[in-house]
Amino acid sequence: MQVEKNGNTLIVLPTGEIDFGNSHQLKDAIKERLDASIQGVLMDLSRVSFIDSTGAAVFISLIKILTPRKGELVACSLQEDVRFVFSASRLDSILQIFPSRQQALEYLKARDM
Amino acid sequence: MKGIERIPGNIRAIREAISELLDVFSPFFQDASDAIRVKICLFEALANAFIHGNAQDPQKRIRVRWEADGGHGDFWVSDEGPGIPPDLLQPGNSAAEKEILSENGRGLSMIRKTANRLELLQDGKELFFGFDWGKTSDLDR
Numbered sequence: 453m454q455v456e457k458n459g460n461t462l463i464v465l466p467t468g469e470i471d472f473g474n475s476h477q478l479k480d481a482i483k484e485r486l487d488a489s490i491q492g493v494l495m496d497l498s499r500v501s502f503i504d505s506t507g508a509a510v511f512i513s514l515i516k517i518l519t520p521r522k523g524e525l526v527a528c529s530l531q532e533d534v535r536f537v538f539s540a541s542r543l544d545s546i547l548q549i550f551p552s553r554q555q556a557l558e559y560l561k562a563r564d565m
Numbered sequence: 566m567k568g569i570e571r572i573p574g575n576i577r578a579i580r581e582a583i584s585e586l587l588d589v590f591s592p593f594f595q596d597a598s599d600a601i602r603v604k605i606c607l608f609e610a611l612a613n614a615f616i617h618g619n620a621q622d623p624q625k626r627i628r629v630r631w632e633a634d635g636g637h638g639d640f641w642v643s644d645e646g647p648g649i650p651p652d653l654l655q656p657g658n659s660a661a662e663k664e665i666l667s668e669n670g671r672g673l674s675m676i677r678k679t680a681n682r683l684e685l686l687q688d689g690k691e692l693f694f695g696f697d698w699g700k701t702s703d704l705d706r
Contacts (some may be wrong), residue, residue: 454678463664471580471608472576472608472612472615472616473576473577473579473611480684486615498644500606504605504608504609504612504672505609505612505671505672505675507610508568508671508672509669512666512667513668514706515666516666523606528579532597532601533597533600533601533604536601536602536605537601537605537675539678540675540678540679541667541671541675545665546666
């Protein structure tokens with residue numbers, strides 16, 4: 453997983469499958485980087501091929517951290533199977549999804565993130 | 566085709582079993598959504614059995630019985646735990662359906678949204694789910 457900071461936005465680039473065997477590590481690794489200055493988190497899912505319900509819970513956990521800060525979690529570049537999971541888990545109804553990283557960053561920038 | 570798998574209680578074995586089952590079922594899939602529907606349900610059912618049913622006990626196993634042909638695929642999943650409360654399978658009853666930001670209780674609702682058939686058997690100790698190839702789920706409508 454790669455993580456980079458862009459202003460007050462954290463860009464996370466996980467790889468492979470996010471499932472019950474590794475979702476806790478992903479959540480802990482992101483939380484370690486979520487210092488008080490971070491308001492936006494962009495999950496670039498271009499290298500993620502599958503997410504299960506525990507992976508979906510990581511996204512929800514981040515939303516719960518960011519919302520009180522008036523921050524936002526967004527996702528971009530979903531593969532077809534991941535898009536299917538987002539629909540089945542209803543993640544697609546609680547966070548913004550963008551076709552590309554560039555479009556996601558422009559959205560966050562417009563929100564001062 | 567039919568078979569029975571007895572999967573050891575560790576994450577690696579569960580992932581390998583899911584991968585092998587998807588390979589066995591792949592000749593029957595009629596479109597790409599069949600593969601991801603089966604994958605979602607296997608992950609959710611087996612993770613539920615491992616984490617909640619067997620309490621991650623490496624000595625306890627998960628049993629998966631399966632049948633498949635050109636029209637459908639069926640799975641029966643059981644573990645060594647106390648079983649699933651039947652009301653959790655009803656639409657609207659899981660934690661994630663009651664509260665969309667719940668971090669728990671999303672697995673069974675994901676199975677209901679993707680499988681064509683879902684049932685609890687053996688007093689909740691066996692989870693059955695089935696697929697009609699090429700047909701989207703209508704269990705949640």
